[in-house]
Amino acid sequence: MxxxxxxxLLLLVATTFAPHAYASSTGSPVCTVTTASxxxxxxxxxxxxxxxxxxxxxxxxxxxxxxxxxxxRLVNPNGIPFKGLLLWATNSANVQVGSWMTPIGPFKTxxxxxxxxxxxxxxxxxxxxYFRLELPVTTRGQITINAFVVQGTKVEHxxxxxxxxxxxxxxxxxxxxxxxxxxxxxxxxxxVLVMRYLLGLTGNALTxxxxxxxAIRTNSEIETQLMSLRDLGKLDVDGSGQARPExxxxxxxxxxxxxxxxxxxxxxxxxxxxxxxIEANIAALLP
Numbered sequence: 001m002x003x004x005x006x007x008x009l010l011l012l013v014a015t016t017f018a019p020h021a022y023a024s025s026t027g028s029p030v031c032t033v034t035t036a037s038x039x040x041x042x043x044x045x046x047x048x049x050x051x052x053x054x055x056x057x058x059x060x061x062x063x064x065x066x067x068x069x070x071x072x073r074l075v076n077p078n079g080i081p082f083k084g085l086l087l088w089a090t091n092s093a094n095v096q097v098g099s100w101m102t103p104i105g106p107f108k109t110x111x112x113x114x115x116x117x118x119x120x121x122x123x124x125x126x127x128x129x130y131f132r133l134e135l136p137v138t139t140r141g142q143i144t145i146n147a148f149v150v151q152g153t154k155v156e157h158x159x160x161x162x163x164x165x166x167x168x169x170x171x172x173x174x175x176x177x178x179x180x181x182x183x184x185x186x187x188x189x190x191x192v193l194v195m196r197y198l199l200g201l202t203g204n205a206l207t208x209x210x211x212x213x214x215a216i217r218t219n220s221e222i223e224t225q226l227m228s229l230r231d232l233g234k235l236d237v238d239g240s241g242q243a244r245p246e247x248x249x250x251x252x253x254x255x256x257x258x259x260x261x262x263x264x265x266x267x268x269x270x271x272x273x274x275x276x277x278i279e280a281n282i283a284a285l286l287p
Contacts, residue, residue, distance in 0.1 A: 025121040028086040031096065031111035033148055052078040055145050058130055069101060071130035072145055081123045084150035087116040089133055092142040101132040121150075172234055174252070174285045176225050177207075177215035185286050186212060187256035194235065194252050197226040198245035229285075237281040240271035247271075255282045 058071035074085065085107065091097045099113040105127050106119045116131055118124070135143070176190045184190075189212040196206050207219045217225065229235050235243035237251050247270035254264050265275045273281070 027108060027110065027117035027119060028084070028115070030086075031115045032088050032090075032146070033086055051080055051151070052076050053080075053149055055147060069132040069134045070098075070143075071132050073128075073130045074126055074147060074149070076126045079125060080151060081125055082149045082151050083121045083123060084118045084148075085116065086148045087131060088114060088146050089135075090144045090146065091139065097139055097143065098133045098135045101134060103127075103131055104129045107131075171225070172229070172232065172285065173287055174229075174256075174282075176217075176229075177211050177222055178217040179212035179214045185256060187253055189215070191253040191256040193222060194226065195245055195249040197223070197230070198235065198243055198249040234285060236271075237278055238265075238269050238271035239273045239277070239281075242270075244270060251278060252282060255279065 053074070053076050056073045056075045058073070074087075076082075087100070088096055088111075089098045096111075096114045100109050100116050101113075102109055103116055106122060106124060107116055107127070108119050109115065110117055133145075173185075174190050174194070175184045176193045179186070179189065189210050192210045193206065196210070202223055203219060207222055211217075211222070226235075230243050233243075235248050235252070237248050240247065243249075247268050250268040251264060254268070260279060261275050265278060269275075269278065
């Protein structure tokens with residue numbers, strides 16, 4: 001499923017952080033700053049290009065809920081120095097989300113890890129390291145990365161917004177409904193979903209009554225995930241060349257219920273693989 005993701009870079013050109021209520025020489029005392037408060041203190045924001053400043057994602061501007069940290073870097077190709085920084089992320093409801101990992105260099109996390117600021121108002125250049133934001137599995141939809149940068153002259157502040165596309169990536173695992181750890185890879189949810197899909201069920205018939213309580217994938221996302229696993233040959237766990245409910249579906253369901261060895265494969269092995277090889281195929285889908 002494609003979800004839009006917006007970057008918002010709010011840049012302030014100011015003398016130092018020290019004279020203002022929302023910042024200080026040892027870092028911002030607040031978690032976020034509004035454009036209105038910056039305009040009131042620093043003058044009207046101007047221009048579409050804030051002296052070359054931008055927020056640059058490590059690759060594409062995508063994130064996977066509960067997956068690897070989203071990595072972003074503050075960039076200025078013109079080499080303009082700055083003294084201070086306040087960086088945070090919000091969701092589509094403008095609520096702070098995620099937790100920033102402890103940054104390298106003259107920066108620190110504040111507000112229980114929800115924001116990043118500077119440690120001292122010394123002159124800095126664009127950091128080469130990426131700031132890393134971890135998003136919980138429940139995070140969905142548009143994410144906005146907000147940053148205020150303080151330079152060395154008090155003139156104005158500038159706001160820039162650029163929009164990117166977020167693709168919730170398909171994964172080669174059996175957490176089909178994308179649920180929290182407690183119900184991840186669960187026989188009565190993911191296992192039954194695999195069996196139903198291989199039986200040809202789709203839509204509500206596929207998911208009714210078996211999505212985990214903490215599942216965040218929609219019906220169509222679940223169906224797309226299962227289709228991807230089937231097309232990649234991942235559901236053909238017995239190596240027969242086909243993914244079938246009476247063999248592969250049953251083997252996956254039994255494995256998630258705790259069956260191993262002969263108890264796993266009895267009457268359900270449609271290929272030539274041993275119990276150990278089938279176990280290894282299924283285990284590879286449970287990272």
